[in-house]
Amino acid sequence: MSAHEEFAFDVAVIGAGPAGLSAAVAAAERGAKVVVCDTGTQPGGQFWRHRPESVFPEPDGHGHHGWKTYLDLRARFDAAISRGLLRYLPNTQVWMTEREDAGRFVLRLTPATGTAIEAATVRAAKLVSCTGGYDRQLPLPGWELPGVMAAGGIQAFIKANGTLPGKRFVVAGTGPFLLPVAANIAEAGGKVVAVCESASLANWLPHLGAASGVPGKALEGAEYAGIFAKHRIRYRTRTVVTEVLGESSAKSVRIAKVDADGAVIAGTEQLLEDVDVVGFGWGFTPQVELAVALGATTRIDADGSLVCVVDGQQASNVPGLYLAGEVTGVGGAVLAVAEGLVAGAAAANGEAPSAGTARQIQRHRRFAGAMHRAHPVPEKWDDLLADDTLVCRCEEVSHGEVVHARVELGATDARTMKSFTRTGMGWCQGKVCGFAVSCLSTKGADDAGTEQASLAAFAKRPVAAPLTLGEISTLDSRQPQDS
């Protein structure tokens, strides 16, 4: 096998979480030569993150949902590797994707950690992008204090390390995801002082039809109710954290009841003392930048996220580009697996999903839609911001600067805001503040397309991961490796 063939594949899959694993397995089992690039050091993604297999070879799946599904996919993934059909590149971040004249995809790679990399470039006829998402954040006073984390970050910490990042926790934001995070904390021995859910659970009432289509979710809910009762966890609805307090790290939080629009109800404020970790999650932000860079069509989903448009085979408008999992709409792991299997099969040989699979995907999408509508970002979330509240953590841009740029300088979309204030120009490239900056920039706009355009412009990051100038300068010298 020449070096050329070494790095040329039928199907490239980005991500090894629920969607990526499924896509890879489906494609390889149809005879395609597959490469999987993933930032993790082992398969599983965020959902099935587990302790390092180099140290704990047989994870028991404690605290995980769908672990049997993972074990099945993993066995098939490993079998495809040993049959020589699948090349797995862990600890590998795709920093750029392009389409060559022949329609082939080129993936430029950089190590996620350290400096060693197996391949700097891979090429494939088809691409399945399953890049997942991360917790969506909203700024509030004190959110930059150490001890404030993403809710999913706390869960990842527990899953990966088997320890806790603190002792006394408050978990806040909106959505069912707050429940497993609190449950994981309590089961690991941490004290959950409160779970603050901004929505009212009555929001689910109009959506019971969609919820009943996915009965497994009710079972999960019952499981959390049991864990909450056992650990005496207080689940407060229509409640938000209004401020995190502390000098050099989080020490306490102020909470308050809110009305249906998210405005604080006077007189309901309360101080929760002796809190060292605060976890926030306002749903998830799908990582669409690689797909957007290739020209994938986007839309705004029911949760306000920018997501990519796909057809019944998970195909995007870009020929050969398939998408599965959160990038097509945040919907959880079961949906991601179903979509991944469809995308992998379609990418391998154009196969269409069975009617049953298509129905399953539709049911889960309906459930996700109901979930998003029942757990909206509160309309008046920015009421909590003071002038000096940081909006962009990397570049330390304050709310006051953002408002000034919008009102006085006419920065009414995220891209203009970025130019004027440096929001989103730091290390994370707006991954953390992008949603909030887009909301704050387009505030007051009555055109529904404005927000979409603003978010889409923000998701345009041709270079999807920080890398050194040295890595860019070696691009040309890398070519001979593949040709």
Added chain:
Amino acid sequence: MSTTPQRITVTLNSKPVGTEQGRSVGAVLMGEGIKAWRTTRNEGKPRGLFCGIGACYDCLVTIDGQPNQRACMVEVCDSMNIEGDFDA
């Protein structure tokens, strides 16, 4: 899980600290009660773990002389040198 991870030693700003294999650099720092190990370049504010999954770059730290590594993503190994803005 019945596996017992091996004990290893890492240095935090030159101070040797015992820990075990299979943990992230961030977890080892947090386990020593260190919640922040970087200061922001504009306002000099402390930062540590935030997103916890490699998206936010708040937890950057120098590992074995290589700057700007994400503490949440790097697994510790024996003799690893971890340096940052913290008191060990």
